[in-house]
Amino acid sequence: MQDYRTLKLLDRFEKVFISFGVDYKIMRRILQVKLTMDGRRVPTIFSQNAKKKDKENNNQYIKSLWIYVLFSLFMIPFVLMGKNYLFQMSLFYGVFTFFVMTSMISDFSSVLLDIRDRNILFPKPVDRKTISTAKMVHVVIYLSFLTIALVSIPLIVGLVKNGFLFSLVSIVNIILIDLMIVGLTALIYFFFLRFFDGEKLKDVINYVQIGLSLMIMVGYQLLVRSFQFIDLAVSLEPQWWQVFIFPMWYGAITEMMMNGAFHPFYLFFSVLGILIPLLSIWIYMKFNHAFEQNLQKLTYHGKAKVNKHSKIGHLFLRVICHSNEERAFFRFASSKMKNERDFKLKVYPSLGFSVVIPFFLMMNGFDTNLSNLSTSKSYLTIYFSLIIIPTIMILLKFSGKYKGAWIYRVAPIQQLKPIFSGTIKAFIFKLYLPVYLLLSAVFIAIFGVRVLPDLIVVFLNACTYAVICFMILKKSIPFSESFDQYNQNSNGALVFGLMLFVALFAGLHFVGTLFSYGVYLYMVIAIICLATLWKLAFNITWEKIIG
Template sequence: MNEMRLLKFLDGFRGLFERFGVDYPVMRRILQIKLTMDGRRVPTIIGKARKKADRAGHKLYDGQEAEKNQFFSSLWLYLIFGALSSMFVALGDNFIFQMSLVFGILMFMVMTSLISDFSSVLLDIRDRHILFSKPVTPRTIGMAKTLHIFIYMFCLTGALGVVPFAVGLYRHGVVFALLFVAELIWMDLLIVVFTALMYLAVLKFFDGERLKDLINYVQIGLTIGLALGYQLLFRLFEFVDLQAAIQPRWWQFLVPPVWFGAPYEVLIHGDSNRVLLVLSLLALFVPVAAILVYIRVMPSLEKYLQKLADPGTRKKEGAGKAVKTISRLLCASAKEQVFFRFAWTMMGNEREFKLKVYPSLGFSLIFPLIFLFAMGEGRGFAGLPGTSKYLFIYFCALLVPSVLIMLRYSGSYKAAWVYRVLPLGEDVVPIYRGTLIAAIVRLVLPVYVLEAALFTVLFGWRILPDLIVAGLAILVYSVLCFGYLSKALPFSERFETAQQSDGLRTIPLMLLLGGMALVHYAATLLSFGVYIYAALLLAANWVLWQRGFAVKTRG
């Protein structure tokens, strides 16, 4: 079995673990069980693997077979991303530029996978009910959990790094390749420990349901930080005669990919520039310091994890009244109001739904700004008023298709029988319309309002009519997305059956969103064109929201 080979390799470091106060035999057994049971967990990037395994008759309790069909079957996709990043390795020998970009891509991919697939593992408290009644130290439990994540992170990183490693070995030699492997290990240490310490800081000050919500917000912040950091990488360098040169700035020391790019210049090119030396030392010592700090605070993390099991304080009654008031204002019938409140509650309480959807909220918040400044004219904020770049606000609706796809999944999918006993007959329109309104109000509207407020500050009050028109267009876009995507009753399917093909189907919807922004731009070129477009969108909304939900339900 794959996990047994990994454990045998781990046996060589037994003395090191015991030196840090870890009961190695117990930790090894816990880790073996966790690896065996991983066949029941499906990675986000290849969610339909479980379904294929079921059809083939594979046993879900066979750890080796399930693991083969699920996590390791997804590594080919990471291999492709790694192959694309290897183009930067082969470009030349401007290592500080090339390898900073490569490690920016790799850190983005690894961190995104950690947030989407392994945060639930890091924050898992189910094994505490068994292990804490046994003579097992918190440090041993914490180390087993950390190694559980590290094993898969190293496999994932290996898939991402194998092609860049081979290209670097062929193009730049053995020293380059060995340094690349060492930095991949250090990168994984930094990412996992940073994420764990961040969650520890959150766990220390909050408890109950409030803590769970805050963790989701932290994930949004991480997603935004990753996207901003990736854009920041390109602004670290100045291009002179097609050659990238780094110009020393204090904030460069806060960008980890540059840390990992600097050692190539120091060790291979022999550059003794003081800035490069400091960056290289950061790449070496920050991950080491982070892991030492983590080992010391690991028992505290296990202790604070118990807060996740606390129910927390009940929500104030006023919050429920507010939702009822909103449902009465926005929903046409009492049935729609019921499903509005039902969907609102499910989206607020379904933890796995939030783990999968909330990161896309972060991307939707930051994408319009990325497009705005990536296509800037070098004049900064002063050059924005008077331009049509406010139309990039359309791209905050990129989350709509992913939200609609995830609305049909739930950890409590077995309760979907309730749809069959409700006095609805074949009329599913109130279910879909009420659920979609709730999703727009709870998830899409806050993103759009925040983005619109920011754009108003940047562009001035004159764009308010355009912002209203963009909002109307996004409402039309939401119904069109609903009509295009496959249908199932809300929260009626388990997350493991999520289809990878659903993600591919969102590509035409992205093109549609861009097309709607182009139509809006064309309307701005005509006298009163924006107001004519607004009238057309109002009519389209009235028709689509009245007639766009009479569909056949899948299954």
């Protein structure tokens, strides 16, 4: 096995590990094996473009760090903005935290929750502390690579512009943020393992990844709105909820050290920024033994779920699906969308974005006065919820269990139409409609019942848009391809082109609002277009799929 440079660097701290009761030689050997195995694991951010030969011969995580270096270039303006360090560095640490936390959960959860150590090493004469320390050092090694890739260039720029003290404070803050992320992530997993089984934890990891994407987007808005721009100067009005925006803790530390602003509010933030990371790591180390014991729950896969169909649901299904085959594939697609974690991980964040984007656009680009807002046409921002449809339509052909696609060939079906129509109906009614109903309820509360016809038109256009995307995109049997192939052929330009249809729908809708009964006329046209396209779209043969 290769003797890695990181291990040679770690050798300089051998006495430190020994002083804590760790068998360093065994820990080093464990890490060497782990690093070798990592060469065969492709990180989430880079998995789509890695070739098989590269996977076998190189550590894909190290090779993927160039993309984080590219992301770091977008952080440089925060360092160069001026001397309001609370504002600019809060943004800087917020962006940094986003990249580290997403990578931590997507790529390092498998390391923290690795139970192979228990199965392979626990029966051997290896100290438990040595095993757990090897696991933590393993995470720290890769987290260090990620951190260096993200902050090296911005900190060099900051050193030139703001001096040595700025860089020193920034490095300390970044270390504290890394400690907090590792500690809190492990404690969250420990909490759920303590009270739930392994299947629940896997679901939790999935929803944490989804929720994190939404929280970062909402947190960014709150962070920016914590500051007021007056005559191009930035001012902060302290609010109680700012305590929970932890990038501001480290912005406050930088503000105090660089500008000498020792206000009580900044002091309180600084105490939180130092205390919380150290406390989270201490708690994790304190309960590490219990954490390792509870990891055994990950081997439990839970009881099989029994699907119950209500009479109302059965009646609804008979109304929207006109044949037994279509109903069967509707149920099949609904089950895949509901239960497959890989699919939910890629799709659910997009659905979440479609909920929050219209409101952010109203806040940023339209009247924020509620009285003016309620009489405006800002409800047309709901069209931005449609932009996620092309991406999800592409994802409908992928699955983690794609090898089971042979079932389509042996199923007693005469044509492919019910497969596609049932799947798209499942997407519309099971994924998009709940999100749209939530948006509609909020929009009706803001704009009144007067927008109800407009909301119906938007939903009809959303259904039409889904059919148009299906007609234009490359045809493939639903859930029949591996996620490893996702984005292998770039779909960015095609998705962007499809988004122009959203602008077309919204533009026509706006024109319709200029006339007395324009919206109702547009509704009739939308129904006719949807019915016509639906009849034409799904006449697909096996030859077209194979071709």
